[in-house]
Amino acid sequence: MFIKHDDFTPELLRFITAAETAAREISPLFPLDRAVAVNPFHGEAKTPVALAAARFERAAGLRIFPDRTEHAERIAAGEVTEADIARALAELSPQNDVPLPSILAALRETPPPPVATPTVADLAGETSWTDWPGIVTERLGAWAQGYFDRGQALWTRAPRRSAWADWRDWATHDLTPEILGCAGFADLVSQTDRNPWRALGEACAALGIDAEAAPGVFRRLLWDMGGWAGHARHLSWEAELAGETDGTLCDMLTIRLVWEQALYAQFGAAIADGWGEACLRHRQPIRPRMDHVIDAVLLRASEIASGRQLDKLLAQRAGQEPASETSAQLVFCIDVRSERYRRALETVAPDIRTHGAAGFFGLTLDHRPAASNESEALCPVLLSPALGSHVASGDDVALRIRGRTRRAISRFSRAAVSSFAFVEAAGLLRIGDLFSASAGQSQTALDDGPAPRLMLDPSDPEAAVAAEAALRTMGLTGPFAPLVVLVGHEAHVTNDAQSGLLQCGACGGHGGATNARVLARLLNETPVRRRLAAKGIEIPATTVFLAASHDTATDSVVLFNRDSVGDRYRPSVRSLELALERAGAFARAERAVLLPGCTEPDALALRGRDWAQTRVEWGLAGCRWFVAAPRSLTRGRDLAGKAFLHDYDATRDPDGSWLAQILGGPVCVAAWINLQYYGATVAPEAFSSGNKLLHNVVGGFGLLDGTSGALRGGPSLQGTTLEGRAVHEPLRLSVRVAAPQALLDKALDKAPGVRDMQKAGWVDIRPTRPLSHARGAQALCEVS
Structure with missing residues (x-):
């Protein structure tokens, strides 16, 4: 540094x-x-969780394990078995220095509270009866x-x-x-x-x-x-x-x-x-105590049980077989919220096939919106943008003037000298907006706008290189249906400072529609298709690429019809739109019962427009599984919105390079998402942003839980709890890959970051396999 x-x-x-x-x-x-x-x-990616727990306790006074009562409930319900605990013991304590009876007895015990090593401020506070830790935090925050x-402050140093x-x-x-x-x-x-x-x-x-x-x-x-x-x-x-x-x-x-x-x-x-x-x-060196080891074993046992549940689902026979002919292919983001919609769409329209890929669709874009000098990175935060894109608008000057006028009025309305005069003079002009917002009628309709495009001419060889890389990254190299739709996702919400956490993580906290539209436009270009054909990717002349946006707050998918597709495709597009509408109703009916105060599916359409709604959706809460496999392995299986689904065909990947990309990118990001929700659930005081009702935006970049103090981050309490009970089950990610172990090992060697997490136990990556019933699982229902 x-x-x-x-x-x-x-x-x-x-x-x-x-x-x-x-x-x-x-x-x-x-x-x-x-x-x-x-x-x-x-920072603990190479550290086993028991040792990491000891380090977090000393450094921050945090307990990073789920409450033991949660494990006891799973055991009492028969979800976790004695065989699961024995296997976890064998993995984490192969010397058998922790007897099984001690594990079972610990379920009824409360572990000692975590105590951080005191700072000078802590000791001074105890001596002087003055809250020096709080004062230090407040003064540091006041400066920061x-x-x-x-740009939020009008007067700056x-x-x-x-x-x-x-x-x-x-x-x-x-x-x-x-x-x-x-x-x-x-x-x-x-x-x-x-x-x-x-x-x-x-x-x-x-x-x-x-x-x-x-x-x-x-x-x-x-x-x-x-x-x-x-x-x-x-x-x-x-x-x-x-x-x-x-x-x-x-x-x-x-x-x-x-x-x-x-x-x-x-x-x-x-x-x-x-x-x-x-x-x-x-x-003194940091070593885990016996209670840390016990908690690590209980956590691992619950994860083994979760992985067994996934294996059982994957081993089931698919319900409805796809139609012999495919009318359309839709590529969704691997986001767990897409799983419900994909399942619904294939149920109502068996002639449609869905695919899963990272939501930036293989394009790392440095994108400049219309009438703007600023650009935004539309790609995973692990990567740097490699391509430029922009929106060219004919009324660019008018848009800039309107934007500057809005910003000037906003700054004038907040200035110390003019704010009260502004309210007296212009306050009544906003009364209509106030009433409509209070009635949940804020406008969040999708505005297509001009189509974005790459800052590359289609005849430039680099354009074809980008297109080829994107298709191979997604595993979409043929055969192609007449309609191929790239479905980015976003969440249209009102009055939520952390709305970025509901957007596409693969797009750097933005919606994925721009990436989808840029790639769809690129793949429809004739010069690009000619070069792709020379590289073995034949796109039929009868195939057209479209872009769409999946609003995860309303479970609706909208096609960008203003992007020209030609008249001959109009009937097919209309048929697809009807299927999307039916699938949306199906998905809303399933998800509505999970949200508080949502009495009917149609109410979901209003939640994102309600400026007082604290739970528009659950985001990625519940994520626990990742499956990299052909869609045939997961089609028809009800994975309950808990699984990231990425297409992968090992027969097309003899050296494991594609799998290494999936592990180093999508699996890594999914593990981060999973562990963020895990942390916000087990230690909300450190890894959650706290009560959304108390949030204040500071500096235009972060949140305070109140008016001063330390910056907060992570999901809010409203995004992870309901009536004092967690809605996310804190288990680390279980990954299943449809590939031989040798190929998986080869790919892991090419993704060292994920390999380190695997070795330390922060993610469990295994080949898919038939469910084994040979373990003699004995449910411990007698343990309360």
Whole structure:
């Protein structure tokens, strides 16, 4: 993150290494306009969960396991068997140092509460009866809101060259710490070194932190900053993708250390013993306790049972066979919300075949909307855009004028001097909008707009290269139906700052319609088809590609009919639209019973337009399975909206390269989504954004749970709980691949990130196989 200088002392270099290592363990928190699911355990990808639990307990005071009563309920219901627990024991404790009776007895016991190693602020708070941890969080947030602001504030400070320089200047004028009892705070800050690394070294010396204690101390302080550390990690993440560096997170670590230094200078005499014990604990190696191992075994047993349930579903005979002729092929995103709709569509129209692929459809776009100078990355956050796209509009100038007028009025209405006058003069003009919004009639209709296109001429060979890569990534290389529809997805919602979490994760928290429309247009170009044919992908002249949008809030799919397809296809398109309408009604009927206050399926169409609705949909809650296989293996199976479904045919992938792409991309993203919901369920105080009713947007990029404090991220409580009970079952992702084990192993070697997660147990990846009944499962119904 920083370039190391030759004149740093060996001790300071060890501190720098420890700081950068701790910083990389923090998971990035993406801004609201790119809100995507991120694995909150990203820094522990190579660490078994029992050891990770011990580390999270020491660093953040978190328990990262489900409540044991949930396991007891599964056992009592016969879902988890003694064979499952025995297999989990064999996997996690092969030396048999944890007897099975101890596991069963632990179901009736409450594990010890997690206790984080105290910071100086914690100890000072206990001594002075002043909430120094809360004060530090509040003052850090007060500075960070201004420093990271992305245009929300009307009055902003002059930018500084770094976070450390900006905070140092800001803190020397902040009188709040001294007023509350930390004498000499501003003077101490003014005397710190202007180089953040040297300031870090000075703070460590003043606090008695040595190289052995530094990793634990740094990890503890980074976690103490909550989402602010995550936002800074996002900045370094983006810089690394661009081949650059960003030191903001390490600057913030120095800032937090200086707070510790100032509090120790004030209260050191009273807390010296306690701080010495804390440093001693940080020096000690972290080892999981027996209760961590027991919880890990119980979690793994539940996941084994979940995987067995998936294997049983895959082994079932398909219900309705597809028609002999295919009228249309529809490619949906692998998102679990597509599973219900795909199943419904194939039920009402057996002559339609659906496919599953990542929702960016193999195009990593840097897209510039109409009348805009800004672009947005429409691709997974693991990748950088490789292609440019834009929307060319004939009335570009008029659109720009209208946009600037709206922004000027908005800023005028919020300005400190003019806001009250604006309400008095123009407030009545908004009364109609207020009433219609209160009645749930906010407008969220799909507006096609001009069709986006690549910034490549169709005759350019690179256009055909992009088209070929997209088709092979999706596994869509033929035969082709007369209609091939690329279905992006999005969620039209009103008054939800975190609406990005309901959009397409494969498109960087945006809707997938742009990628679908760009690729459909490209694949209809004659020069592109000619070059594809030369590469072995024959697209019949009678095949036309269309784009569509799946609104997951209403379970409706709308075709972009304004994109020209020709008159001869009108009857086929109309027939497809009727099938889509019937499938939407089918899917709504299934999903309506899962949402509170939804008395009939048609009510789903109104939830997204209701500005007071806190649960428009459940998003990806419930995700637990991933299947990479031909559609024939999953068609007709009711996977209850819990499975990511990606097309994969091992016969077309002799060297495992395609499977490696699926594992390194879609499986990795699905595991991140699964673990985000897992974290928000088991430790909502750290991995959930809290109560949606209390959210306030800060800086145009993040959320506060209230008016101050740490930045929050992750699904809200309304997205993961109902009446105090979790709606997401916290189990790690079970992946099934229709391929031989040897091919799977070869592909895993080409996807080292996912292979590391597999070895550590954060994701379970196995070949599909027939259900085995030979394990002699004994239900433990007597355990309560």
